[in-house]
Amino acid sequence: MPDTLDRSGIDALRADFRARLVGARTDRDLKTLNDEFLSRKSGSVTALMKNLATLAPDAKREYGQLVNTLKSEIETALAETRAALESTRPPAGAVDVTLPGREIPIGRIHPLMRVRQQVEDIFTRMGYEILEGPEVEDDYHNFEALNMPPDHPARDMQDTLYLAAPIVGGTWGAHKGAIPEAQLRAATLLRTHTSAMQIRYMKTYTPPVRIIVPGRVYRRDNLDLSHTPMFQQFEGLVVGEGITLADLKGTLEAMMHELFGDVKIRLRPSFFPYTEPSAEVDVSCQGCHGAGCGTCKQTGWLEILGSGMVHPAVFEAVGYDPDKVAGFAFGLGMERVAMLKYGVDDIRLFYENDLRFLEQFPL
Template sequence: MKERLEALRTEALQELQGVGSQAALNDLRVKYLGKKGALTEILRGMGGLSAEERPVIGGVANEVRGSIETVIEEKTQAFIKEETEQRLRAETIDVTLPGKGLPQGAVHPLNKVAQEIEDIFIGMGYSIAEGPEVETDYYNFEALNLPHNHPARDMQDSFYITEDILMRTQTSPVQIRSMEAAKGTTPIRVICPGKVYRRDDDDATHSFQFNQVEGLVIGRNIRMSDLKGTLLQFAQEMFGAGTQIRLRPSFFPFTEPSAEVDVSCAQCGGHGCRMCKGTGWIEILGCGMVHPRVLEMGGYDPEEVTGFAFGMGIERIALLKYGIDDIRHFYSNDLRFLSQFARK
């Protein structure tokens, strides 16, 4: 039996020397040292040995097993080292190559314009006021001098949730809430930016959801000339120092008198072009002196204070500022369009 064990060791070591892969090494481990391997098969015959021979043969068997396991472990470590070196060679990074640039986001053009509008008015001493987008009929209409059955309600095709709850059609309700919060104190100088909702998406310049910025000033001896000067400064900071404005009489239930405001066309300098339809002027917003009834609803005495208000669509300002002809570009999520407005 001793000779068989020595022969097994010689055979196993010879085979192990020529093994070429980890998988083949595992097969040889099973062949010689497994439960049904050659060494186990030889040791099954130890039952026929005498008591004196068993320790001797057992010692030889352990030596054979140990020598085979030693070579298997050495081969295993060699294969692991080789595999690691190959992987490192394959994954080698040339640190002298230029890095790959990561894509960077940018401020959406509507947010960019909204921030610019806010910065302009904050620079004039205004604060920012916000309110709910789901509004009551009272704040959206009645407190703004638009009682039930008022014909001017037809100008704003609204999304009603219940008979008295709707998606706000303007940010004017924030003006009423600001007056209520002030509790009769003056002055008030606020702008009210936010989303508004109307069933108005029939063409390329309208959407059922859009963004507004409205402004409100209340104090003593506030005049129409103060409104005009404020809007002129805004227009020149937004569209350029040479921009001019004009006020045309109009009607809004919450202001009296009311006016539409035009700016001189930046593209043609007021001479007339396709953008301004040959007039030299482009409409940008509505405004007026706060109606006495609205002042009363906000908790003010119209005999003691006056005020002015204005409102503009952010999309409208962005269309004019960047010369865009379709409002739907802002909502298309087209990176080719949006990336043009990335800040450098």
């Protein structure tokens, strides 16, 4: 019989338990430890007890106390750890505020709509009325009244999309602004420009006139980098006594400054059947500030819109007296403005609805 008790088995088991407890993170870990050490049938502590039978009576008591102490140590440690886990667990149904938020998909305003809203805002502040017109038009409003009688060569300037069969009356009700009965004619084409609305407005109202007409127009164009068969325009029309070319230039300057910042504009003589004189308007290139670069083809200028003083023949067509009133008109493409403003080099991108493109614009 050894005079000192062999405690190495008990100490080893204690050390083993302590090490295992450090790694216990869940209720399941604790249950495993409990089973492994304290199970009545196969627990390691239970197994130690089985050694008792081999010991002398004195040693038996001492050994029994040591094993019992280890057993209660393990029980206490397991209970404490279980309580600690319990206290850090969120209550049932609680929200974990540390989880990353779920992103809600938010739509953006389309770049063309942004341009439209900005232009409408600019002209609303200048006292213009904003209105739309029918996209399905008749020959009279789209061509004839705009100084382009049936055989006029200028009709060829715009490749027109004609309807397979004319539409007679009644189908325009959905458009903003009712069309007076007297103006209803059989529609035969998709309007090639928003200028048709100049005629409708002037036939309905007397001067002074100050309107902006945004909307879709259609031409028989192929789809390429700079053309689409459908695109969007702004028509501007001002009529009153003593309106001059200087008013046109001042108005366009104000619009371009708001759209593009500190830019210059220049007017180049041009030809449109419904204006005289007519002018193409260029805006100074922002890319090179006039020095010449690839964007402006080394000219320092970018063509932005067409304009001019309303032709007397147009006033006569709508019943205005060209000796008493004068006016100016201009038309510009929303896509053209958006391409220059946002540096987009392919017009098709505006109509492909590719989110990778659209998401590049701010909310």
